[in-house]
Amino acid sequence: MDFGKLFELVVAASLINNFVFTRFLGLCIFFGVSKKMETAVGMSITFTAVMVVSAAMSWIVYEYIMIPLDLTFLKIIIFIGIVAAFVQSADTIMKKVSPALYYKLGVYLALITTNCIILAVPLINAGEKYNFLESIAFGFGSGLGFALALVIMASIRERLETADVPAPFRGLAISFVIAGLIALAFTGFSGLITL
Amino acid sequence: MATEAKAHELIVSVSPHVRGKETVGRIMWTVNLSLLPAFVMAVYYFGPRAAYVTGLCILTAVLSEHIYQISLNRKTTIGDGSAFLTGLLLGLNLPASVPFYIPVIGSFIAIVITKLLFGGLGYNIFNPALIGRAFLLISFPKLMTIWTEPTARFVALDAKTTATPLGILKEGGLSQLMQVFGDKTELYMSLLSGNRAGSLGETSAIALLIGAAILLYRGYITWHIPLSFLATVGVIAWIFGGQGGLFTGDPVIHLISGGLLLGAFFMATDYVTCPTIRKGQVIFGIGCGAITMLIRLKGGFPEGVMFAILLMNCFAPLIDRGVKSEIFGAIKEQKK
Numbered sequence: 001m002d003f004g005k006l007f008e009l010v011v012a013a014s015l016i017n018n019f020v021f022t023r024f025l026g027l028c029i030f031f032g033v034s035k036k037m038e039t040a041v042g043m044s045i046t047f048t049a050v051m052v053v054s055a056a057m058s059w060i061v062y063e064y065i066m067i068p069l070d071l072t073f074l075k076i077i078i079f080i081g082i083v084a085a086f087v088q089s090a091d092t093i094m095k096k097v098s099p100a101l102y103y104k105l106g107v108y109l110a111l112i113t114t115n116c117i118i119l120a121v122p123l124i125n126a127g128e129k130y131n132f133l134e135s136i137a138f139g140f141g142s143g144l145g146f147a148l149a150l151v152i153m154a155s156i157r158e159r160l161e162t163a164d165v166p167a168p169f170r171g172l173a174i175s176f177v178i179a180g181l182i183a184l185a186f187t188g189f190s191g192l193i194t195l
Numbered sequence: 196m197a198t199e200a201k202a203h204e205l206i207v208s209v210s211p212h213v214r215g216k217e218t219v220g221r222i223m224w225t226v227n228l229s230l231l232p233a234f235v236m237a238v239y240y241f242g243p244r245a246a247y248v249t250g251l252c253i254l255t256a257v258l259s260e261h262i263y264q265i266s267l268n269r270k271t272t273i274g275d276g277s278a279f280l281t282g283l284l285l286g287l288n289l290p291a292s293v294p295f296y297i298p299v300i301g302s303f304i305a306i307v308i309t310k311l312l313f314g315g316l317g318y319n320i321f322n323p324a325l326i327g328r329a330f331l332l333i334s335f336p337k338l339m340t341i342w343t344e345p346t347a348r349f350v351a352l353d354a355k356t357t358a359t360p361l362g363i364l365k366e367g368g369l370s371q372l373m374q375v376f377g378d379k380t381e382l383y384m385s386l387l388s389g390n391r392a393g394s395l396g397e398t399s400a401i402a403l404l405i406g407a408a409i410l411l412y413r414g415y416i417t418w419h420i421p422l423s424f425l426a427t428v429g430v431i432a433w434i435f436g437g438q439g440g441l442f443t444g445d446p447v448i449h450l451i452s453g454g455l456l457l458g459a460f461f462m463a464t465d466y467v468t469c470p471t472i473r474k475g476q477v478i479f480g481i482g483c484g485a486i487t488m489l490i491r492l493k494g495g496f497p498e499g500v501m502f503a504i505l506l507m508n509c510f511a512p513l514i515d516r517g518v519k520s521e522i523f524g525a526i527k528e529q530k531k
Contacts, residue, residue, distance in 0.1 A: 037516070155512040156320050164314035166267065177312060181321050182509050184329050188486070188502020191495020 006137040009130075013141030019117045020149040021179070021186040026117040030149060031175055033108070040154035046108040047150075048143030050090070051121060054083045055139025058122035059132055072126070079122045087113045117142055152182065219316070222415055223276030229406035230283055230461065236389045236399035240345035241291040245395045248298055249286030255302035256282030263311050277316045281305050284324035284462060287396025288454065288501075289331075292343050292356075297335060301327035321508045322468050325501050332501075342392035357392045360452045365497040368438060369445070386451045397454040407460035416464040419476040420483075424459040425450060427484025435492060449491065458500035459483070468508045475514040482507045 019025045033043045058079050066072050091109045094102045112118060121142050125135040156178055165174050237245040260278040264271045273279070285301050305327030310319045332339045344357045360382075363372045376382040376391075385391050389399025397403075410416045429446040436444025449455070463469060463483055470479050483503045490499025 152509050159512040163318035169312055185505035188490055192493055
């Protein structure tokens with residue numbers, strides 16, 4: 001087992017190829033819940049957990065069901081199905097088992113189903129032929145990167161609340177400008193690790 | 196708040212009642228002045244072209260701020276010197292050989308997109324001059340990395356291109372750097388005086404240190420960010436910078452080459468974009484140093500100061516939240 005490779009995967013997926021700032025995926029949730037720090041943190045935790053589990057489940061299904069049955073051409077539909085089924089069941093189970101946690105994080109679960117990163121990660125895992133642990137590491141790194149992006153964005157947007165932004169740029173518009181400028185800063189990481 | 200003085204001569208105003216002499220304008224113009232040695236050295240080594248590029252940057256920065264504010268029916272703030280400073284810093288961060296539209300585009304991005312759209316001075320998240328330069332580096336990678344050899348004595352360049360010391364270090368290692376500059380003392384002397392290729396204002400370490408000393412003496416910057424920034428770079432360069440293994444690197448080369456001094460003293464310390472709490476500033480400086488060395492030693496770019504400061508700018512509001520001290524005597528909020 002190669003821990004160096006796993007570590008590289010986590011760093012690469014979270015910082016160097018940060019999904020939000022270098023691939024511009026998952027922007028709807030990114031702009032949607034980054035208004036307040038509290039929601040951003042809740043979303044980050046839920047997102048990372050779902051990411052890891054769905055990456056693992058997708059890998060198992062892909063490796064042991066889809067490849068033997070020669071169904072790889074259906075991977076988009078099947079991965080969407082897996083994520084949706086997992087999120088829905090997690091939602092129901094959490095409601096029964098831990099209502100307190102459900103009221104804290106439950107709202108974010110439904111949103112995650114429609115996120116593009118959650119679909120992109122299994123697809124990239126399948127495309128790059130990562131093994132089980134690598135898939136989990138990649139999923140974890142992606143979740144971490146998204147969490148980082150959300151928390152940074154929330155802290156900046158909270159600071160800008162009192163700023164005298166010109167009227168046409170208030171709200172979403174200035175957020176897009178901020179995201180662009182952060183993406184500019186993240187280009188500094190390019191070429192750091194080549195996978 | 197307007198002060199109302201009526202017949203009974205009772206002056207009613209809101210606090211503060213005792214004001215210091217310092218104003219934004221005073222601080223900004225002092226910073227501008229402290230960059231004068233670096234600017235003079237830039238003109239000395241890179242000729243009139245240095246003054247032309249820097250002047251163009253300043254002119255565009257001041258003009259775009261003025262036009263923006265006039266057209267929005269706001270009071271123009273070009274008198275406080277902050278737009279001038281942004282232009283000057285951007286100019287000092289450009290190579291000498293850039294065509295005229297590079298400073299113009301860079302200054303416009305720096306002032307309008309990075310500063311004014313966020314509500315003007317005091318609200319910008321990122322250092323305007325650095326965003327301007329990062330934008331130019333990504334958009335015009337060829338033009339922004341043509342480094343001309345300094346000719347010295349205020350004469351025009353003969354446009355002989357060469358690589359920056361950090362570029363040589365990245366491509367060929369320390370041995371090639373020694374070949375180019377002769378021996379170690381000569382290398383240090385060139386780096387200190389500024390007789391080497393690079394951005395206009397970053398080359399002369401001594402000129403920058405003079406400026407930094409002025410700012411430190413006047414108390415406009417504190418030691419927290421520059422010291423933690425430089426110390427982190429030095430330690431990492433010493434441990435990981437060598438080719439023969441750990442603890443064999445040469446920290447001095449990394450400390451006085453590239454844009455490190457310019458960045459650490461004049462740009463990372465920007466009041467608006469760094470954390471306001473001292474403890475946070477130390478974290479900020481360490482982060483800047485670590486990312487700088489990560490990019491210099493492992494990254495795709497030879498120089499990482501600009502990206503390091505920009506990345507830590509993103510984290511500054513978060514750092515401020517994290518190190519916020521508790522109010523004395525306050526009762527902790529009960530968790531639900």
